[in-house]
Amino acid sequence: MHDPIGKSQQASANASRSAAEWFARLLDDSATPNDLADFRAWLEADPSHAAAYADIERLWLGAGMVPDRSEPVRLSRRKLLKTGGALLVVASSALATAAYMRPLPADFRTGKGETRTVTLPDGSTAELSTASAISLAYTATQRVVTLVEGEAFFTVASDSSRPFVVSAGTLKTVALGTQFSVSEEDDRIIVAVAEHSVRVSSPFEATEVQEGQSVVFANDRISKPSETDVGSRLSWRDGKLVFISTPLEDAVRALSKWRRGKMIVMDSGLARRPVTLIVDIRRAGNILQTLEHGLPIRVDTYSPWLALIYPR
Secondary structure, eight states, rough: OOOEEEEEEHHHHHHHHHHHHHHHHHHHHHHHHHHHHHEEEEEEEOHHHHHHHHHHHHHHHHOOOOOOTTTTTOOOOHHHHHSEEEEHHHHHHHHHHHHHHHOOOOEEEEEETTTEEEEOTSOOOOOEOHHHHHHEEOOOSEEEEEESEOOOOOOOOOOOTHHHHEETTTTTEEESEEEEEEETTEEEEEEEEESEEEEEEEEEOOEEEEETTEEETTEEEEOHHHHHHHHHHTTTTTTEEEEEEHHHHHHHHHHHTTSSSSSEEEEEHHHEEEEEEEEEGGGGGHHHHHHHHHSSSSEEETTTTTTEEOOO
């Protein structure tokens, strides 16, 4: 006799196990573009795959076990996947890696989708973007702010006797004027100057960045300062994200920082298509509707934790 219920349960278990394996692979810093392409193919192979992946991500995020990207976290895939069922995978991984995934100490922090303006002890201000954190170390001779994660925009109070320094990894930014931002994005640190100038230095080199310019620090190298639309880059301070001829995949990646769950562009041609749009991040719950109404796309939502984007 056939056992359709047993087969269904087995298929569900297989989908959950595969979803856990994919979650671990994409969590690993060594994941490649080919991994993402294979992941898209797996998602499209069966509707149950997307649902299983959404369940894994919901459980992981719901447990608060989101890696802190401000310092490298190397997860053993074997350790993550040594148990058979998806629930056990998440549970054992959470216990095994909890010590490494607690947020780093910070004096001020924002959650996903939040912003906050902080007045510092010297009268300077720091505006924290979504999922951002800073810590302070003020002394009689210097003012040091460490960007723990995310992005912060600084308006610096003048004090010639105490330099104002923002530290992000091995990169240091010294204020020579008043307004600039420092952000960590994937494996890069970006410094953008809105007013006057800053001096940016690493252990290997240094450069001065003028008003209206930005630099990118990646692979231990500081790029040459380039002209930047600083207003658009910092539009989050006004509750908006502005994208001008930006590849859709890049726009989706930026928007993902403002809402829980994962958004994935499922078509490579669509991912590369440039888009121009303004998104109100104060209504983060409507980001998907904004994209669907303003662009020729279709959004399939499997849960609050997973949305797949296709051409329409």
